[in-house]
Amino acid sequence: MKKIHTDIKIYGIVQGVGFRPFVHRQVSVLGLSGFVRNTSYGAEISVEGDEPAAESFLKSLETDAPKLSFIEAVKVEKSDSLRGYTGFEIRTSERGRARRTLISPDVAICPDCLAELSDPRDRRYEYPFINCTNCGPRFTITRDIPYDRKNTTMAPFPMCEACASEYENIEDRRYHAQPDCCPICGPRLQFFGEDGTELPGEAISLTKEYIKQGKTVAVKGLGGIHLACRCDSAEAVRRLRERKRRDEKPFAIMCRDVFEARRYADISADEERLLTSHQRPIVLLRKKEKGSLSYISENSYVGIMLPYTPVHYLLLSGEIKSLVMTSANISDLPIIYKDSDALKLLSGVADAFLLNNREIHVRCDDSLMYVYGGREYFLRRSRGYVPYPVCTETELLPILACGAEQKASFAITRDSHIFPSQHIGDLKNLETLENYEANILHFENIFDIKLKFIVCDMHPDYMSTEYATERARLMGVPLFRAQHHHAHMCSCMADNGCAEKCIGIVWDGTGYGADGKIWGAEMLVGDFSGFSRKGTILPIRLPGGDRTTKEPFRVAASLLDSAGLACDERIKAHLDSGINCPEATSMGRLFDGVSALLGIVTHASYEGQGAVLLEAAAQEDVLREYPYSAEKQDGIYVFDWREMICAIERDKENGASRGEIAAAFMNTLISFAAFAAKRISEETGIKTVALSGGSFQNMYVLKRLEKRLSEEELCVLIHRRVSCNDEGISLGQVMIAQAKAEAHSLEGRD
Numbered sequence: 001m002k003k004i005h006t007d008i009k010i011y012g013i014v015q016g017v018g019f020r021p022f023v024h025r026q027v028s029v030l031g032l033s034g035f036v037r038n039t040s041y042g043a044e045i046s047v048e049g050d051e052p053a054a055e056s057f058l059k060s061l062e063t064d065a066p067k068l069s070f071i072e073a074v075k076v077e078k079s080d081s082l083r084g085y086t087g088f089e090i091r092t093s094e095r096g097r098a099r100r101t102l103i104s105p106d107v108a109i110c111p112d113c114l115a116e117l118s119d120p121r122d123r124r125y126e127y128p129f130i131n132c133t134n135c136g137p138r139f140t141i142t143r144d145i146p147y148d149r150k151n152t153t154m155a156p157f158p159m160c161e162a163c164a165s166e167y168e169n170i171e172d173r174r175y176h177a178q179p180d181c182c183p184i185c186g187p188r189l190q191f192f193g194e195d196g197t198e199l200p201g202e203a204i205s206l207t208k209e210y211i212k213q214g215k216t217v218a219v220k221g222l223g224g225i226h227l228a229c230r231c232d233s234a235e236a237v238r239r240l241r242e243r244k245r246r247d248e249k250p251f252a253i254m255c256r257d258v259f260e261a262r263r264y265a266d267i268s269a270d271e272e273r274l275l276t277s278h279q280r281p282i283v284l285l286r287k288k289e290k291g292s293l294s295y296i297s298e299n300s301y302v303g304i305m306l307p308y309t310p311v312h313y314l315l316l317s318g319e320i321k322s323l324v325m326t327s328a329n330i331s332d333l334p335i336i337y338k339d340s341d342a343l344k345l346l347s348g349v350a351d352a353f354l355l356n357n358r359e360i361h362v363r364c365d366d367s368l369m370y371v372y373g374g375r376e377y378f379l380r381r382s383r384g385y386v387p388y389p390v391c392t393e394t395e396l397l398p399i400l401a402c403g404a405e406q407k408a409s410f411a412i413t414r415d416s417h418i419f420p421s422q423h424i425g426d427l428k429n430l431e432t433l434e435n436y437e438a439n440i441l442h443f444e445n446i447f448d449i450k451l452k453f454i455v456c457d458m459h460p461d462y463m464s465t466e467y468a469t470e471r472a473r474l475m476g477v478p479l480f481r482a483q484h485h486h487a488h489m490c491s492c493m494a495d496n497g498c499a500e501k502c503i504g505i506v507w508d509g510t511g512y513g514a515d516g517k518i519w520g521a522e523m524l525v526g527d528f529s530g531f532s533r534k535g536t537i538l539p540i541r542l543p544g545g546d547r548t549t550k551e552p553f554r555v556a557a558s559l560l561d562s563a564g565l566a567c568d569e570r571i572k573a574h575l576d577s578g579i580n581c582p583e584a585t586s587m588g589r590l591f592d593g594v595s596a597l598l599g600i601v602t603h604a605s606y607e608g609q610g611a612v613l614l615e616a617a618a619q620e621d622v623l624r625e626y627p628y629s630a631e632k633q634d635g636i637y638v639f640d641w642r643e644m645i646c647a648i649e650r651d652k653e654n655g656a657s658r659g660e661i662a663a664a665f666m667n668t669l670i671s672f673a674a675f676a677a678k679r680i681s682e683e684t685g686i687k688t689v690a691l692s693g694g695s696f697q698n699m700y701v702l703k704r705l706e707k708r709l710s711e712e713e714l715c716v717l718i719h720r721r722v723s724c725n726d727e728g729i730s731l732g733q734v735m736i737a738q739a740k741a742e743a744h745s746l747e748g749r750d
């Protein structure tokens with residue numbers, strides 16, 4: 001039989017995920033010889049042997065590679081000249097450029113480790129830090145690269161003999177598993193009482209005991225600390241809410257398994273697949289009974305996740321089958337991740353603390369999503385997904401995109417990869433800003449990036465703009481500014497691998513407009529290199545400016561006044577004075593205002609509450625819509641909502657239900673968007689529509705608008721890998737900066 005030589009280059013995440021042992025197994029079975037080694041871009045393999053065997057090996061890379069490997073590309077070169085390898089060896093890594101490798105996200109405990117965890121004969125029986133090449137912490141324990149134990153927070157735990165021999169053995173599931181450990185050599189749990197003194201006894205049993213009594217325990221996880229309490233006690237949850245100063249915002253729950261989760265929610269096959277995926281996100285699921293679990297979530301969804309660390313599994317064995325699990329933070333500060341901070345800052349919030357002596361190096365909150373169209377639709381992309389890159393077709397310049405502000409994130413590029421950061425939070429808090437800055441530097445280091453360009457929002461007062469300006473000045477690199485809604489649109493395009501001109505429907509709270517005014521319900525036409533505004537809504541006057549986000553009753557009064565109807569006298573006087581009454585074409589505020597008109601939310605306890613509860617109230621089967629006008633002014637279709645407001649008021653007087661009005665209101669918006677998109681498409685010949693902005697977290701609007709646009713034979717792009725809200729903006733900023741940088745160098749200025 002003919003023998004051939006095959007050189008294979010594997011690009012992607014293949015280190016620390018059991019890839020080399022997999023290769024070793026395959027070649028042994030197939031009788032091939034040669035070597036494998038880790039490289040800067042992934043791995044390099046050289047094999048020699050019978051041609052059919054080499055073919056099967058290539059096939060197995062596609063079909064059988066370890067679950068956690070992330071293979072982007074495989075390049076193969078075959079030749080007839082043989083090197084005459086004897087046997088197969090694992091060669092040491094290529095030196096010097098190890099910093100170019102990719103790091104894996106954190107991975108939920110695998111079935112093999114779970115089986116050992118509950119096997120009394122196993123040496124890791126009930127050991128809370130059990131892990132292997134297929135599971136365990138990664139991104140959150142990595143201090144530096146290359147990804148070796150000494151560069152992780154496992155450094156203080158030298159492996160015992162038994163663990164070391166597993167680590168060295170290519171046949172073992174723990175071959176080169178950097179966080180590998182056991183009760184002899186690894187970290188240990190610690191249980192602290194309310195006053196911060198360590199209590200003797202078995203930490204897991206103590207925790208369970210406290211929780212059973214209705215108490216709150218701070219539990220350290222992978223990317224931060226949770227507050228846990230029993231979810232079947234409204235009283236326990238109420239106390240937690242009070243202490244956490246989180247009046248109404250929904251909590252997530254952790255259920256032992258899907259069977260348990262089905263007691264609370266309806267779960268489709270796709271939702272089950274994501275719940276049980278190794279990323280273990282929080283999935284927003286439709287409650288089984290409307291109005292149930294109201295002390296946990298006031299809307300029609302409940303956020304559920306399954307356990308992902310051994311500690312979670314140990315806690316949820318026995319009597320306790322589900323827990324409220326909410327990020328340990330006070331109000332909107334970043335999640336607490338250090339033991340010392342937990343003991344200090346959570347005193348008076350937690351009754352006890354289940355901590356451990358393995359440090360978390362990087363904060364990373366739980367990811368949060370809906371399942372839409374069979375796949376992830378992110379509200380928050382974080383643990384389990386970060387730092388997976390978004391891959392593009394083009395070679396990118398080294399760019400830092402600084403994101404927005406309230407839902408901050410950043411993104412950084414290398415080669416054809418864009419690395420969006422984890423969820424960061426609201427930069428107006430000093431702690432959050434510090435965390436943001438530290439994470440930017442961490443990403444630059446672990447991905448070995450020398451920045452050449454920085455891009456930020458046009459908003460002059462965003463903290464991210466301030467950071468970008470200062471950074472660009474210090475480094476002497478060009479700074480670009482991307483318009484907020486253009487960045488949203490480009491984010492959705494890049495998310496779908498689209499670079500062609502699109503129509504963007506971008507609906508959100510607020511963003512700084514190209515004309516210096518506040519925008520937020522925009523229809524744009526453009527691509528990465530620029531845009532023009534083709535549609536918007538009649539501006540809404542906001543008596544009290546930013547206060548209106550917390551006090552939507554002010555917006556309601558403003559809508560009534562504009563529509564020529566009577567409203568609250570004091571607000572009327574405020575509006576007439578014109579003082580601190582900025583105008584905004586904001587979809588978020590329109591939702592808030594209508595929500596307040598319907599008496600759903602007049603005073604909001606968290607951002608977007610009005611819109612969320614309006615969606616929850618909507619009656620699904622209502623088809624009617626309100627009258628509106630959408631005339632073209634200076635080439636822009638303007639949705640005039642005044643007639644609609646009058647119609648809503650008439651409906652209220654005639655006794656129409658909230659649910660009916662809420663639905664008819666959203667139907668009207670959908671009708672306008674479909675009408676304007678169709679007209680713009682006819683005028684420009686563009687057939688693709690990108691939907692972005694925080695308003696598309698509304699499933700009622702997303703589902704129906706997507707359907708309507710498809711019926712108009714338009715191709716609809718929705719977000720797939722990053723959030724539609726401001727967290728996703730950094731991805732779009734990257735693409736805008738890339739286009740500007742290319743134009744910049746074409747002009748020969750550099």
Ligand code: ZN
Pocket residue numbers: 109110111112113114131132133134135136
């Ligand atoms: Zn495992």
Ligand code: ZN
Pocket residue numbers: 159160161162163164181182183184185186
């Ligand atoms: Zn050990």
Ligand code: FE
Pocket residue numbers: 484488508509510511693694725726
């Ligand atoms: Fe936005």
